[in-house]
């Protein structure tokens with residue numbers, strides 16, 4: 001993982017980078033049919049697994065979704081699955097003191113994506129989880145929930161089953177290239193300094209009106225990101241690591257468009 005950059009990639013530079021591009025300047029991509037026959041990387045009959053791992057705040061989800069569209073394949077957000085597990089636990093009133101109960105409850109739920117939606121809608125126990133999984137209480141507890149070994153085993157099984165049903169996939173998370181799909185066709189690891197990532201999050205929350213934009217709020221976000229990085233990268237099962245055979249890209253000074261362009265170029269070069 002990239003250490004926090006002591007020189008701090010200045011806020012001005014960040015303004016031109018990834019998060020900025022997620023707003024008004026968002027890159028227009030051609031929306032391709034789910035399973036195109038022409039123009040897509042690797043013939044449509046063949047499977048294509050592209051993994052994108054990395055810490056929070058690197059823009060992985062947005063990049064993965066746009067890359068999947070450009071390649072004409074599906075997009076899997078595995079963080080959403082861990083978030084849904086955390087939401088299910090909170091809503092059932094089960095705390096971290098009873099990990100086995102969390103594992104059993106989550107395993108008993110029908111968790112699936114509705115693939116017709118964009119992004120695919122995550123449904124759990126018959127309810128859409130799309131709003132709930134982004135709420136603050138879920139974000140606070142998701143990393144400890146994601147460190148429960150039995151829960152990770154369940155998620156890995158579910159993710160592999162999804163890939164069997166949807167063999168042309170860009171999947172993003174923390175362990176996709178290292179644990180879930182070690183034989184993936186192309187693996188990426190996106191990174192950025194903690195300061196850049198917390199600044200992006202800060203700008204996003206200010207734009208949403210969720211926070212006021214005070215320096216103390218930005219400091220708190222930085223602390224939260226550093227704590228989550230530590231928790232995600234030091235757990236025993238499926239820790240956040242850069243797989244040896246992954247292409248590592250530091251997005252600190254790149255726009256969203258540049259990142260997606262770079263990944264698309266590398267996928268097409270590898271699997272043509």
Ligand code: DC
Pocket residue numbers: 056078079080082083142143146147172173174175176228232
């Ligand atoms: O990418 P995200 O912020 O939505 O992920 C939420 C949490 O889930 C994060 O703390 C890391 C964890 N996670 C994981 O452990 N393994 C994955 N494959 C994806 C996410």
